[in-house]
Amino acid sequence: MRKLFVSGAVLAALTSALFAQPVGAGSSAVASGAFTLQLGGGVNRTFAFSVNQLPDGTITGMAEVNTFFGGVNHYQINCFQVVGNEAVMGGIVTQSTFPGNIGLSSVWAVEDNPDMSTFVFTTFPPDPPVTCANYLAITGEPDLASYINEFANPLANGQITIH
16 A cells, blocks of 8 residues: 655645746736744644736735634635735635635735745734735734734745745
């Protein structure tokens, strides 16, 4: 009997490939990633996302989050901003193993850094929905860099790409 073993890096690469959308000549900004966060007490969160912003401002993307509690949330991404090697994006839960999560809004910020990529996740109830336009006011941070510096967690494994 043969056993199949898939490492975290291979799983992250496969997940990223599943979510990656082709970068066409008209794309003006793209970000993607697949990674696991390991927080205290052995708690993990696995996250995969892909987002494109076209020159006309149209944003398309999705994210899949395996939560700390064993559930899965699927997001439709509706906002995206890039500042250098950092980006913020957000969306609404459209499918979930926890039906009460459907409609929740979240934003997350990522940093594409060769030494240590980082990730921040912020969720709020649907009213008011947190967006790329209001997350700084809600969190009290003056800009994206300070938001990442204040709240980011380094990635345990995986990758983030912004271009």
